[in-house]
Amino acid sequence: DTAVSQTPKYLVTQMGNDKSIKCEQNLGHDTMYWYKQDSKKFLKIMFSYNNKELIINETVPNRFSPKSPDKAHLNLHINSLELGDSAVYFCASSQRASGYTGELFFGEGSRLTVL
């Protein structure tokens, strides 16, 4: 069983389109994250949700909108895609308690290419 799964694995689209990436975790964790890994392989946090509530929102264009229907799912919707959005997007999850952040588990990544 895959612990953190995200779909699609690959996504190729035109500039200006809107696309979504879905993420699900079956670890029972209460916190989920989206990370972006750029062409230089640097991994940067975008969003974090704890029990469906947004707790971290880094400086990310508002074209990116995360949605968490329940604590096992965190989807990422991107409007009006730009060339610079091309990257690998990773979903992750962990368990948090009173500020403690537990071990982080990652999905396999979704490679987005904007043409």
Added chain:
Amino acid sequence: KQEVTQIPAALSVPEGENLVLNCSFTDSAIYNLQWFRQDPGKGLTSLLLIQSSQREQTSGRLNASLDKSSGRSTLYIAASQPGDSATYLCAVANNDMRFGAGTRLTVKP
């Protein structure tokens, strides 16, 4: 704001050599530190997690140490093998996990 630095950026060693990867962070008020491995085109695999109260963790040929007061962690790999070739990332937990840029390791047969 937490900043995480990994040195060296790349390392190439012959098979069988012992090696050390370094990670430093600016804010010592951390909950834990985690070392990951990433193979090309793949996701991140957790290697070791060290809680803030711990000094080291070991798993097989891997040993990670943590010196919170000086803001440093090292990952020691014993008797390196070609299969160890990958990028190694350290991540530090405050309110979220901040990553270093990674060390790209190549172990030559």
